[in-house]
Structures are given as C-alpha cells and as structure tokens.
Amino acid sequence: MITLTDVKKAYSSQTQIGPVNLEIPAGGITALVGPNGAGKSTLLTMIGRLLGMDSGQIEVAEMDISTSKSKDLAKIISILRQENHFITKLTVRQLVGFGRFPYSQGRLTDEDEEIITKYIDFLHLGELEDRYLDQLSGGQRQRAYVAMVLCQETDYVMLDEPLNNLDIAHSVEMMRHLKEAAEQLGRTIIVVLHDINYAARYAEYICAVKDGQIVAFGTPEEIMREEVLTPIFNTRIQVIDGPGGLLACYH
Structure with missing residues (x-):
C-alpha cells in the first residue's frame, strides 16, 4: 500500500499541491487522471522521491520515503518520468540493463542477464535488442x-504519461503490457493518464486530481459517472456503457 498523509507542495501562493491524504491499495493499476496542471505528475514524482514535499509523510510498503535509504527504496519503487535523457547510442539491451543497477552497481551477473532477457521478451523487444535507441x-x-523500469523488479512501478506520443494502436498495446505486468508479475502500477477511457478500461482504481487536490478515488464503476467527471474536467461528459465497458464522451 502507498499512504500519503497531509502531503503538501507549494510552488507559489497561487499554486499548491495538497494537503493530500490518500491510500493506494497494493496490486493492479491505479490511474491518476485530471485536467492539465492538476498536479498528477507532481504527486507521482513525490511518491517516487524525485521531488521533495514541503510537509507531510509518504509511505510505500510501510517504508517512509523521507527517511529510507535510496538503495533500499530503489528495490521497492521504480519510476519512469516523461522526459528521458538517455544517450541515443545505447542499444535496447543496454538500456534495459540499467534497471539492474540497484542490484549490480553496473557489474551485470549471469542472473542479471537472464532477468534482462526476461523483460526484453515480456515487452516483445527480442528482435530490437541490438538496435540503438535512435533507430x-x-x-x-x-x-x-x-x-x-520493470527490469528493476520493484513491487511498485510509477509511470508518468507512458502513452505520450503514442498513437491509438500503440497506446492500447502499452496498456495491455502494463495490465499483464500487474497481473502476471504481481506489480502495483501507478500511472498518470490523460485519457480517462484508458483508465476505465485497464485500471482497478482511478484517482482524480484537480487543483492540487484529490477530488475522487474509486473503482472505474464509481468514477465513470457524469456527475463525477463533469466537474473534474469542466466540460459536460456523457458516460455510456459500450461493448468494451464504460466510455466517456466529451461534449
């Protein structure tokens, strides 16, 4: 479980996150949704300790992220930010191998190599493993x-808008991979999403953020209601029960 207690982050007198009190259950996918500038990515990066909070407490698997050692947290939490500045002259296999750093400190063992291969195969990257990122x-x-990130083999995986710059087909493919990771590998995945419909289709829980506050948290059935979504996104949203599940239509 991830627990946030009275978490605050202020950027200015006009821009503030919190106070946030939230419990995210272990297991499955929890999607953070909300309008631009709501504070979704800020919350995610604070949970991943990439951004400090001004006050409050965050615990992940009963570990206080403010007082735990980085080397210990790196075996519990992994995080992928929107901006990734890896050298493009890395091969896919070399990139995936960075996930083993908390364990190998850069000296890959045979066991590390097996784990790298496992996740290359899991994401269907076998034919690409020797290609450079810029290819x-x-x-x-x-x-x-x-x-x-999965190769780090943490129980908790944080992903900040992993569908950015992906078309519909690749977005669906990515969400299916994440669903499989949650179900088959037993990971707890926290993901920032722009499209509420991907959250409804693939997440066990939806956490809606607006103006730095948690305004709704629950299952897709609880959140995918017109009276809940319309004030969050400041536009009329109609929810229909389609063949693939609940679907939000913007007006």
Missing part, C-alpha cells in the same frame, strides 16, 4: 523504457 520508433522506444 527505434516512438512506440518501440517507449516499450524499451518500460522494460527497463
């Missing part, structure tokens, strides 16, 4: 980044 399409590169 990949956006969708292929994003899969490689996610393979790297």
